[in-house]
Amino acid sequence: MTGMVHMGFPEPGKCPIRHPMLMNQKIWAVIAWGALGVIVFATLSPLGLRPHLASQHREHFAAFAAVGLLFGLAYRRPVLVLVLLCAAAVVLELLQLLTPDRHGRAIDVAFKLAGAGAGACASWLLMRLALKR
Numbered sequence: 001m002t003g004m005v006h007m008g009f010p011e012p013g014k015c016p017i018r019h020p021m022l023m024n025q026k027i028w029a030v031i032a033w034g035a036l037g038v039i040v041f042a043t044l045s046p047l048g049l050r051p052h053l054a055s056q057h058r059e060h061f062a063a064f065a066a067v068g069l070l071f072g073l074a075y076r077r078p079v080l081v082l083v084l085l086c087a088a089a090v091v092l093e094l095l096q097l098l099t100p101d102r103h104g105r106a107i108d109v110a111f112k113l114a115g116a117g118a119g120a121c122a123s124w125l126l127m128r129l130a131l132k133r
Contacts, residue, residue: 025073025074025075025076026074028070028073028074029071029074029075031070031074032067032070032071032073032074035063035066035067035070036067036071036088039063039064039067039092040092042063043092043093043095043096043102044092044095044096044099044102046099046101047101047102056108057107057108057111060108060111060112060115061111061112061114061115061118062115063112063115064085064089064111064112064113064114064115064116064119065115065116065118065119065122066115066119067085067116067119068081068082068085068115068116068117068118068119068120068122068123069119069120069122069123069126070119070123071084071085071119071120071123072119072120072122072123072124072126072127073123073126073127076123076127078120078121078123078124079120081116081119081120081123082116082117082120085112085116085119085120086113086116089109089112089113089116090109092104092112093105093106093108093109093112
């Protein structure tokens, strides 16, 4: 599979992009997995330990948009990133049903899915712009 192109991008690890923001995929991957860990903690921890930065829906959207962007920069496969983050959003909301002081709601999933889509699209756009340079 060497030299295979996905959505117009070279396979991860073999990318000729020399833009500083896009160069080190391993760093982006570590940051992305760390950010997803923070989301898991905030989603499943007791309500009193959950950070509150904005309205609930804005937080859901922003968190998943940021993680979508980070995973997109790390793995350079926006469609795969979107599928995985959509699955993560659904699973996290379902897991909230198992916690005594939390609730899983469809509207929360919708905002998370929208954020994941926005982040994956942003990573795709950044990679496209970097390839044009």
